[in-house]
Amino acid sequence: MATIAPPRTPTVFKRPQSTTGFWSWITTVDHKKIAILYGYTAFSFFIIGGVEALLLRIQLAGPDGTFLTAAQYNGLFTTHAVTMIFLFVMPMASAFFNYLLPLMLGARDVAFPRMNAVSYWIFLFGGIFIYSSIIFGTNPAPVGGNLPGGALDASPLGSIPGGGWFLYAPNSGPQFSPGTSIDYAVLGLQILGVASLISSVNFIVTIFNMRTKGMRLLRMPVFVWMTMIVAFLLLFSLPIIAIALFMLTTDRQFGTVFFEAASGGDPILWQNLFWLFGHPEVYVLILPAMGIVSEVLPVFSRKPLFGYPAIVFAGGAIAFLGFGVWAHHMLASDIPTVAQAAFGLSTMTIAIPTGIKIFNWIATIWGGRIRLTTPMLFSLGFVALFVIGGLSGVTHAVVPSDWQQTDTYYIVAHLHYVLFGGAIFGLFSGIYYWFPKLTGRMYNERLGQIHFGLMFFGMNLTFGPMHWLGLQGMVRRTWVYSADTGLGPWNLVVTIGSFVIATSILVFMFNWTWSKRKGEIAPNDPWDARTLEWTIPSPTPEYNFGVKPTVTVLDDFWHQKYDEDDEGRAVRRPEADELVDQLIEANGNPETEIRLPAPSYFPIIAGFGMMLLAYGIIYHTRPWGIPLIVIGILMLVSSLLGWGGEPVEEVHEDAGVDPTDPESDTEVVNPDPESAPPELVGVDDR
Amino acid sequence: MTDIAHDDLDEAAGEHDSHGHHESTGVDNRKLGMWFFLSSEFLFFGTLITNYLIFKGRDFGPGSIYPVEFYDIPFTSISSFVLLMSSLTMVLAHAALARGDQNQTRTWLAATAMLGLVFVSGQFFEFTEFVLEGLKLSSNPAASAFYLLTGFHGIHVVVGVVLLLSLWGKSVRQPEGLSPEQGLNVELVGLYWHFVDIIWIVIFVVVYLIQ
Ligand code: HEM
Numbered sequence: 001m002a003t004i005a006p007p008r009t010p011t012v013f014k015r016p017q018s019t020t021g022f023w024s025w026i027t028t029v030d031h032k033k034i035a036i037l038y039g040y041t042a043f044s045f046f047i048i049g050g051v052e053a054l055l056l057r058i059q060l061a062g063p064d065g066t067f068l069t070a071a072q073y074n075g076l077f078t079t080h081a082v083t084m085i086f087l088f089v090m091p092m093a094s095a096f097f098n099y100l101l102p103l104m105l106g107a108r109d110v111a112f113p114r115m116n117a118v119s120y121w122i123f124l125f126g127g128i129f130i131y132s133s134i135i136f137g138t139n140p141a142p143v144g145g146n147l148p149g150g151a152l153d154a155s156p157l158g159s160i161p162g163g164g165w166f167l168y169a170p171n172s173g174p175q176f177s178p179g180t181s182i183d184y185a186v187l188g189l190q191i192l193g194v195a196s197l198i199s200s201v202n203f204i205v206t207i208f209n210m211r212t213k214g215m216r217l218l219r220m221p222v223f224v225w226m227t228m229i230v231a232f233l234l235l236f237s238l239p240i241i242a243i244a245l246f247m248l249t250t251d252r253q254f255g256t257v258f259f260e261a262a263s264g265g266d267p268i269l270w271q272n273l274f275w276l277f278g279h280p281e282v283y284v285l286i287l288p289a290m291g292i293v294s295e296v297l298p299v300f301s302r303k304p305l306f307g308y309p310a311i312v313f314a315g316g317a318i319a320f321l322g323f324g325v326w327a328h329h330m331l332a333s334d335i336p337t338v339a340q341a342a343f344g345l346s347t348m349t350i351a352i353p354t355g356i357k358i359f360n361w362i363a364t365i366w367g368g369r370i371r372l373t374t375p376m377l378f379s380l381g382f383v384a385l386f387v388i389g390g391l392s393g394v395t396h397a398v399v400p401s402d403w404q405q406t407d408t409y410y411i412v413a414h415l416h417y418v419l420f421g422g423a424i425f426g427l428f429s430g431i432y433y434w435f436p437k438l439t440g441r442m443y444n445e446r447l448g449q450i451h452f453g454l455m456f457f458g459m460n461l462t463f464g465p466m467h468w469l470g471l472q473g474m475v476r477r478t479w480v481y482s483a484d485t486g487l488g489p490w491n492l493v494v495t496i497g498s499f500v501i502a503t504s505i506l507v508f509m510f511n512w513t514w515s516k517r518k519g520e521i522a523p524n525d526p527w528d529a530r531t532l533e534w535t536i537p538s539p540t541p542e543y544n545f546g547v548k549p550t551v552t553v554l555d556d557f558w559h560q561k562y563d564e565d566d567e568g569r570a571v572r573r574p575e576a577d578e579l580v581d582q583l584i585e586a587n588g589n590p591e592t593e594i595r596l597p598a599p600s601y602f603p604i605i606a607g608f609g610m611m612l613l614a615y616g617i618i619y620h621t622r623p624w625g626i627p628l629i630v631i632g633i634l635m636l637v638s639s640l641l642g643w644g645g646e647p648v649e650e651v652h653e654d655a656g657v658d659p660t661d662p663e664s665d666t667e668v669v670n671p672d673p674e675s676a677p678p679e680l681v682g683v684d685d686r
Numbered sequence: 687m688t689d690i691a692h693d694d695l696d697e698a699a700g701e702h703d704s705h706g707h708h709e710s711t712g713v714d715n716r717k718l719g720m721w722f723f724l725s726s727e728f729l730f731f732g733t734l735i736t737n738y739l740i741f742k743g744r745d746f747g748p749g750s751i752y753p754v755e756f757y758d759i760p761f762t763s764i765s766s767f768v769l770l771m772s773s774l775t776m777v778l779a780h781a782a783l784a785r786g787d788q789n790q791t792r793t794w795l796a797a798t799a800m801l802g803l804v805f806v807s808g809q810f811f812e813f814t815e816f817v818l819e820g821l822k823l824s825s826n827p828a829a830s831a832f833y834l835l836t837g838f839h840g841i842h843v844v845v846g847v848v849l850l851l852s853l854w855g856k857s858v859r860q861p862e863g864l865s866p867e868q869g870l871n872v873e874l875v876g877l878y879w880h881f882v883d884i885i886w887i888v889i890f891v892v893v894y895l896i897q
């Protein structure tokens with residue numbers, strides 16, 4: 001078990017050494033810490049996006065609202081959507097992927113730990129970049145536009161990017177959006193795309209290559225499968241939006257006219273490119289939640305997941321079909337009738353694999369011994385609300401029906417039932433379910449249930465009436481309606497609903513902060529679960545598994561604990577408790593040295609360089625624009641080169657060592673210049 | 687998911703997991719990552735090429751000019767040939783490394799980088815000519831799509847050249863040449879380089895030859 005300690009390679013900076021405190025977070029490459037960074041950052045953006053939504057609802061609470069100006073309203077609904085989609089749901093899903101993939105696969109980290117950190121920092125700086133338009137952005141009204149006041153809305157909220165999250169060109173082009181604020185959205189999305197692309201490659205390789213012994217593909221938890229599908233969706237859809245955004249950037253910055261109809265450009269091309277990305281993107285948002293629900297439902301029904309292969313297959317089918325339905329977002333645009341019919345039909349076929357999943361979940365809980373804990377409630381809520389959203393989705397697939405609905409609040413209702421009722425309920429289910437794993441403590445069940453109750457009620461109060469408001473003709477993305485439309489009363493209800501949701505989030509935040517410190521100490525396998533992350537101590541030790549697990553069947557852990565009686569019902573083996581204790585004991589006390597990926601400064605530098613580059617592009621006509629571009633590129637390149645000269649792994653001397661001991665993880669074991677998986681030195685598998 | 691079949695192999699691979707590295711598919715992480723990254727790049731260039739095809743024949747009003755009118759096919763054929771040859775030298779570099787012939791590896795790496803540079807200079811020259819003759823980035827969407835496509839390809843070549851030169855630099859600085867670890871890097875850069883070449887062949891045929 002000899003570890004060779006080669007001479008240290010000198011690097012530009014002193015090697016990062018802290019294992020706790022501020023610097024340990026800045027330089028971390030540990031998938032669990034990165035997950036926590038993702039989680040807190042995403043949640044902060046959730047609060048921002050939520051406050052934006054409340055401002056929108058205050059404006060619409062009654063007819064002829066004067067709370068916001070038109071430009072502020074435009075900006076707020078745009079940043080609300082961009083924030084919720086790209087800065088909350090996606091990174092929050094990424095937090096789950098990061099934390100759980102290695103644990104569920106029985107690995108010590110993801111395939112490329114430093115790339116993982118790079119993704120996080122690029123994401124963070126991308127988010128900051130978008131919001132920095134509050135300070136630096138300008139938003140003058142277009143010449144001839146119909147916003148009252150005409151001139152610049154110089155208020156901070158007036159200078160956030162407007163134009164909708166889909167940034168329809170030419171509305172987002174230089175003529176109709178002359179200020180710089182749109183540039184922040186366009187380049188910000190480009191930056192976020194880079195972060196997602198890097199993490200997709202990372203997650204796919206992790207899933208293919210980091211599985212522990214016996215973890216065949218069809219023995220992986222459904223959550224892992226959904227992660228893989230999401231990563232593939234991103235891998236194949238991000239390049240498309242990247243091109244579209246580049247084209248918009250050259251239109252805005254370098255005088256091209258890709259999307260200006262008057263000069264021979266093609267506005268429909270933007271819509272095609274955007275939705276070729278955009279529809280797969282909606283599955284990127286929902287599939288992680290589906291994965292979480294597929295883990296939670298069987299555990300709290302004490303039954304196996306019904307139809308595991310069908311759920312996995314349906315996930316793949318949804319993803320595949322998802323690339324062939326994009327034009328259903330454009331049914332009201334100038335596209336041929338045949339295409340409309342074809343895309344209507346292809347959209348309806350997606351309901352089939354979606355339906356398969358729903359029936360599988362229902363069959364999973366059917367006849368189970370159900371425990372109505374908070375995560376279970378959120379998962380059940382997910383199923384119920386997602387069905388409603390899916391059904392209204394099918395109604396938009398009927399072309400003439402969609403012509404009536406498009407650009408009305410009916411669409412807003414649909415997308416919030418699938419995104420809020422779907423994605424966000426799924427994510428909260430996961431937050432509660434894995435809370436004990438993350439913190440080693442239990443959340444407060446009562447508060448959890450109050451959170452669920454308020455959120456479920458508030459959600460339906462908010463988005464339910466939008467269906468009929470839409471059918472009554474209330475248009476989307478408009479900042480006022482007059483009293484004689486009669487839309488006032490239901491709008492007031494909607495606004496009240498949104499504050500109920502906000503209250504429920506406060507309850508959650510209180511529960512989180514309180515339980516993290518004062519909650520009951522959690523047992524190691526509190527839910528009597530089935531996946532590998534519950535075979536290790538909570539909170540997860542730095543090295544994850546003291547002993548690398550071997551898997552022989554799907555839900556291996558469960559089968560170790562449970563047998564079947566003559567009628568096929570699960571019966572807990574008498575020795576199960578002892579087995580769990582032994583596993584935890586072994587995993588908490590590794591006998592040998594473990595090498596962990598070494599912390600690094602370079603990821604954050606690369607992320608920062610990326611942001612400077614984007615500023616440089618916006619201001620490339622100013623004297624300091626080009627220098628910014630150069631500095632940005634230099635930071636990117638030098639951090640990549642510096643990274644190449646840095647050791648990858650450092651020894652985790654042994655689990656008994658005090659983690660605050662400054663000596664404990666500074667020993668360089670392997671100056672291997674590239675990322676390599678963390679590994680165990682000379683321990684045989686169980 | 688052909689990988690399901692691999693899983694039986696992976697069981698076996700687990701047995702001689704002596705040095706700690708364990709890749710379930712038997713393919714190195716970095717190589718697998720490169721493959722998936724390149725699959726994304728295929729869509730990147732696929733979108734750019736489609737974009738050019740959409741605009742190339744559009745009517746932009748009186749006096750509209752098209753990239754086709756400016757092509758110098760013999761010139762571009764030669765530079766395409768140069769890039770094609772660089773794939774050959776890349777293969778030679780890799781083969782030399784496999785034989786353990788560090789000297790030849792060094793030579794062929796340098797040759798590949800040089801050929802890549804020649805190609806990029808050719809493109810630079812071509813762009814300059816086009817602009818001088820009146821085809822600008824902002825002339826019309828067809829011209830813009832042409833520059834966007836070939837420009838992004840050029841950037842990819844430049845990145846490849848930088849990677850090649852950094853490998854070459856390492857092999858010159860280290861007396862014993864490239865280590866086996868760095869040998870994998872040669873393979874990775876090779877994958878990338880061949881990809882960039884293949885894309886160019888497609889561009890050359892679809893954009894330049896088929897008119
Ligand atoms: C059975 C499944 C679904 C069907 C048939 C469906 C169908 C549709 C259709 C046809 C539209 C376009 C309506 C219009 O603009 O006129 C639409 C909009 C939308 N859908 Fe879905 N959908 C489904 C599931 C989902 C899911 C799972 C999500 C996200 C998690 C989602 C998110 C959205 C969003 C965000 C929009 C609005 C886009 C915008 O204009 O900003 N949908 N849906």
Ligand SMILES: [Cu+2]
Pocket residue numbers: 278279282325326328329
């Ligand atoms: Cu869609």
